[in-house]
Amino acid sequence: xxxxxxxxxxxxxxxxxxxxxxxxxxxxxxxxxxxxxxxxxxxxxxxxxxxxxxxxxxxxxxxxxxxxxxxxxxxxxxxxxxxxxxxxxxxxxxxxxxxxxxxxxxxxxxxxxxxxxxxxxxxxxxxxxxxxxxxxxxxxxxxxxxxxxxxxxxxxxxxxxxxxxxxxxxxxxxxxxxxxxxxxxxxxxxxxxxxxxxxxxxxxxxxxxxxxxxxxxxxxxxxxxxxxxxxxxxxxxxxxxxxxxxxxxxxxxxxxxxxxxxxxxxxxxxxxxxxxxxxxxxxxxxxxxxxxxxxxxxxxxxxxxxxxxxxxxxxxxxxxxxxxxxxxxxxxxxxxxxxxxxxxxxxxxxxxxxxxxxxxxxxxxxxxxxxxxxxxxxxxxxxxxxxxxxxxxxxxxxxxxxxxxxxxxxxxxxxxxxx
Numbered sequence: 001x002x003x004x005x006x007x008x009x010x011x012x013x014x015x016x017x018x019x020x021x022x023x024x025x026x027x028x029x030x031x032x033x034x035x036x037x038x039x040x041x042x043x044x045x046x047x048x049x050x051x052x053x054x055x056x057x058x059x060x061x062x063x064x065x066x067x068x069x070x071x072x073x074x075x076x077x078x079x080x081x082x083x084x085x086x087x088x089x090x091x092x093x094x095x096x097x098x099x100x101x102x103x104x105x106x107x108x109x110x111x112x113x114x115x116x117x118x119x120x121x122x123x124x125x126x127x128x129x130x131x132x133x134x135x136x137x138x139x140x141x142x143x144x145x146x147x148x149x150x151x152x153x154x155x156x157x158x159x160x161x162x163x164x165x166x167x168x169x170x171x172x173x174x175x176x177x178x179x180x181x182x183x184x185x186x187x188x189x190x191x192x193x194x195x196x197x198x199x200x201x202x203x204x205x206x207x208x209x210x211x212x213x214x215x216x217x218x219x220x221x222x223x224x225x226x227x228x229x230x231x232x233x234x235x236x237x238x239x240x241x242x243x244x245x246x247x248x249x250x251x252x253x254x255x256x257x258x259x260x261x262x263x264x265x266x267x268x269x270x271x272x273x274x275x276x277x278x279x280x281x282x283x284x285x286x287x288x289x290x291x292x293x294x295x296x297x298x299x300x301x302x303x304x305x306x307x308x309x310x311x312x313x314x315x316x317x318x319x320x321x322x323x324x325x326x327x328x329x330x331x332x333x334x335x336x337x338x339x340x341x342x343x344x345x346x347x348x349x350x351x352x353x354x355x356x357x358x359x360x361x362x363x364x365x366x367x368x369x370x371x372x373x374x375x376x377x378x379x380x381x382x383x384x385x386x387x388x389x390x391x392x393x394x395x396x397x398x399x400x401x402x403x404x405x406x407x408x409x410x411x412x413x414x415x416x417x418x419x
Contacts, residue, residue: 015135015142018071018079022135025081029124032068033085034131036120037097040075041106043347047076055097062093074142079135087121094119105347162219167227171234173215179238182206182214188256188370188392189400191380197400200390201254201285204243206235229260229292236263240272256285258317261292264303273310281311285336289318290327304333315370321345324360329368337364338372341379341393349382357386 025032039047039055056072059080063070066089068082078097082090098118101107106117122131162170184207189197212221222228236259243257263269264286273281286307293300293316307314315336319327321344329337339360348354361369371383374393383391 013139013142013146014071014073015139018073019135019139021069021071021081022132025124026128026132029128032081032083032124033087033090034079034081034122034124035090035094036122036134037078037080037094038106038118038120039101040073040077041117042076042101042104043106043343045343046101046104051100052076055100058096058100059093062089062096065089073138074145075138077138079138081124090121105351108351160219162216162221162224162227162231164227166216166219167231170216170219170221170231174211174234174238177215179206179211179242182210183239183242185255186392187397187400188372188390189396190389191384191391191396191399192389193384196402197391197396199400201256201283203256203258203287203392204239205258206239211235233260233263236260237266237268240268244272244275254283254285256287256315258287258289261288261296261299261303264288264307265299278311282313285313285315287315287317287338290316290323291318293332308333317372321357321360324364327364329364336368336370338370338392339364339388341371341373341375341382345382346378349378349385354386357382361387 037055037059039052052072056070056078059078060070063080063082063085066082066085068080068085071079073079080090080093098107120134122128124131184205185202186205187197187199187202189199191197208221212219221231236257239257240263259269276284288300288303304314313336314334315338316327316329316332316334317338318340319337320340321342324337324339327337345357348357366387366389369388370390370392371379371388372392374380374383374391374395376395377399379393379395380391380399383389
């Protein structure tokens with residue numbers, strides 16, 4: 001017996017219900033209209049569950065006066081079929097939904113009213129056969145999507161949430177394990193036009209996925225935020241212990257450590273600090289998460305002043321473009337901000353709408369902003385378009401390992417606050 005199939009209830013898709021409904025309308029097509037809103041063409045950040053719920057509610061607020069039915073499909077599209085619904089009423093409903101997503105490239109690239117590509121209208125008296133073929137296509141696509149999803153779920157391990165007992169066992173395992181092979185070093189590079197990446201420091205970290213696979217492969221380590229943070233504090237201390245012994249040669253050259261605020265204030269960090277030469281401290285960046293900082297601002301301020309007095313650099317990690325307007329780098333008293341590459345930035349790269357991002361970079365400071373999680377060259381192109389010169393991610397590593405450009409095309413690296 002397939003266990004994964006037993007835990008997935010078989011439910012009738014909206015596409016199957018829609019197909020049955022349209023098929024039964026074949027003799028009653030006169031006077032009926034349909035509209036297909038192509039929300040599946042929106043950017044992923046505009047297709048989350050709450051976006052779709054609000055879109056359906058907004059649409060139905062207009063068309064509920066007409067006899068009909070609304071279908072929310074598996075891909076996020078909305079289909080409405082109504083009896084005696086006027087073209088004006090349907091257009092008003094479409095425009096209200098369209099307004100919710102007016103910042104999306106699909107809307108910006110539309111026709112004179114911004115509807116082209118966003119919605120398709122059908123008068124079933126004349127367009128029934130065309131509409132029926134479209135519904136069949138939607139049904140077939142959803143069937144294939146569900147089959148693919150079922151195969152993926154069958155192939156994946158079912159990971160249980162980590163509880164307190166698992167955390168205690170994992171921490172015990174970590175205390176005994178040799179974590180040297182799990183230590184990773186990812187460079188932060190300066191990249192200017194027509195120049196090869198120039199590493200300025202490397203982030204040292206213990207890979208959580210690799211740790212999970214090596215110690216407890218069937219657990220979801222991040223399921224409980226509090227337990228996960230407790231786990232990361234334990235890993236912080238092991239990292240400091242490894243660096244004190246210099247097991248992995250981590251302190252050869254400038255580097256950064258992603259730590260909890262509590263770790264910076266711990267006895268273990270004081271011992272780590274005491275082992276360092278004064279000249280080395282100036283090459284170390286301490287990265288802190290925004291959620292950790294605002295969780296205890298007094299502790300952060302104390303840790304920041306201690307770190308500055310000891311000549312460490314400070315970096316705010318994990319800043320999304322939505323969070324960025326709330327961050328004041330200078331008031332926080334930190335040198336760097338790591339901005340996370342996101343699908344919204346990818347959309348801006350296509351539309352050329354960079355103004356908000358340029359203002360953010362100027363506010364943080366070009367020499368103080370790092371674009372991280374750059375998995376491809378698109379991220380680097382975007383960053384350079386808005387004034388960013390420092391980058392981090394798998395795509396940056398690939399560029400770093402690529403053959404260097406000809407000597408005559410190399411440019412002088414732009415200024416960085418790390419220098």
